[in-house]
Amino acid sequence: MLNRCSSGVVAVETKASTPAGAAAELASVLPASGLAAVLVFVSPCYDPQRFAAEMTARFMGTPVFGCTTAGEIALNGRDENSVVALAFSAADFDVTAHPIPGLSDFRIEDHRTIGADIRHRFFRHGGNADGERCFGLLLIDGMCQREEVVLAAIHASLGHMPLVGGSAADGLRFERSWVYFGGRAHTDAAVLLVFKTSLPFLIFSCDTCEPSTEKMVVTEADPDRRTVSELNAEPAAAEYSRMAGIAGGVLDVTAFASHPVLVRIGDAYYARSIRRVDADGTLHFASAIDKGLVFTVATLRHPVDQTSDLFAQIQEEIGEVSLYIGFESVQRRMGVEHQCDRDMSELYRTHRVFGCNTYGELYGPMHINGTLTGVAIGAPRTK
Template sequence: MRAKKIRETRDLRTSETRADRLEGVVVVSASAENAEAAARDIAALLRNRLADKGETPETALAGLICFVCASYDTATFAAEIHSCLPDIPIYGCTTAGELTLSGWASNSVVAIGFLRQNFTIVAHMLEQLSHFGVEEGRAAAAEARAALMAKIPESDTNQCFGMLLIDGMCRREEAVISALYSAFDDIPVIGGSAGDSMSFEKTWMIRDGAIHRDAALLLLFHTDIPFSTFKSDYFEPTSHKMVVTEADIEQRVVRELNAEPAAQEYARQVGLIESSLDAASFASHPVLVGVGGQYYARSIQKVNADGSLSFFCAIDEGLVLTVAKSLDPYASTLATFERMEAELGAVSLYIGFDCVLRRLAAERSQIAHRLSDLYRAHRVVGFNTYGEQYRSMHVNQTFTGIALGYRDDKERPS
């Protein structure tokens, strides 16, 4: 135990001594009493930060991404930030919690500005996801890819990545990411499903001064900064299995597991009392699906009045669910950071999409402060999601994202 504590302290100390400079991006966050004030604060902070470099947001930024808490009026925020920064492409979505340079946050906005000298960005909005078609998705992805390729040297295609922000209540994530990814060839994609602070009612996409529901934002980036995508979780399969024997596939509702009422059988399998099931229970006891020799979490959203279970991810009758065993969340997350740093060298910034159930589980097990400190030490920004995108997969209870390095050794802080 003492050796583990020493390692943890050393890791945090090492990260804290790194230079404050970020490579290719400007990150600010604000927490104000209302959406209008938060938007103005974000714009003012960006102007102040860029003024130190002799720049303005208009001259410096290729685009701005805002992750906005659901307690703010999203339409007001979108209109005000666009009014403050009318000449900058602005994208974003609502959250179930924010990841700032100070760690986990709530009731705030975190904004990431991408410098024009390091990034080229192309955006495509997908609307009416309830009527989404695979061919439509492939065509949209091909169009966005072609638009990006027209702006960059042909030899630089390996310096591109995608980000998908999608309505967290659309229930179409799997179809969308699968269709888009098939048109991207070797361009990796990461992203997250928008949240609404666990209300499960409405989530919003932001593009410039407008907001959208039943929609997704596809962003394609080209950069001269080294990067790598990542995926991290902390579960392993057990021998306990459950088969989905009755389900409403469109609504992602499981009515029966092993031919028994779903909530009752789930509680029995994980060793809980059915009446005690809540979001924290599901965060601590996810189920897994095996795909291609690997296991991915399929998290439960809630228990319904009839004893059925609503899921965050797609389900189907006949699907085999495996009860998961939790590993050490801190150790597994730290191992992800160490792996990225072994690959890239020093990491300037992690843009992360962190499932809200990971945060709930950390709070329940009283390690939220430690994990938040770890995120702060490694400079993670992003938001808590209702689901995560990683390459061609939509997953749950996972931490995905992109690590941005430094352009050359001379520019890396010691």
């Protein structure tokens, strides 16, 4: 059991072997009262419902939110098979939760209903949505494939509020991910947490991709399933391997992490991560795709230097940073593992980054891949 206190937040990690043991260790270290909420990032090695029940029994006066992961970002950097918990002081934070169940039935026409409900409850709790004192944190089932429409609903109602988050994960199994709220673990669901605080904060997003000159056009796709069967009118897997220069055409999670593809939106490029390949060469993506989309093959920049520069820029803007809540793409983590995993882990440790590896990252109205996205929370400003 390890813990670290920052302004307004206590960060704790446990590697207990059972849900009961993990919850007991967290309860033994975290404050017994005076908390606005506890946020947990939970390895899929723990039974989700048992863990939720154990946490509910031990934190009866404090709401617990969170999600399952593809790895944790803990007190000593990257980790696995653990629970990372962040406890937010009620003296510095007010947290309002907005559950969004039934995502498989979520339709475009639901935007207004869901958005109006979020807006009503938010303002009822004193929110102003001006982005000066509030930020949103969205946790969503990473297997639901509904990130884009849910973000659209939230952005339509609270468009001026800074928003970050992540798609819950299931290790590298890509089978079933869970979101924690209301004393239970849920699939096919999301929860929007609105944090109101007097502390300075800044949302951020950082990738390691640089566009090359190699282009591919999606010529056959199933947007609902996020699958691509043809690129440049050729079988997708073979054409992707050829254009990305993957030796031997061996496609696995390591190859996908090392050879991302980008889409251009406005003047910026965003990664589209590939999750897996079917026997017939169909590629499964982690975020929205469509026929006619143009992919650009990416090259990877040095991630440690770039991330270190980002942290320096954030500190210049908001002053001393107490901690970062980070959502890091599992593909980014795997890509870094083959370059400089120890250095990146040390960078996270020294800058107090806590969070998890996800199946996708949420930044403003965007569902993106291949990034480190999150919120930096500053220290109290001196008067």
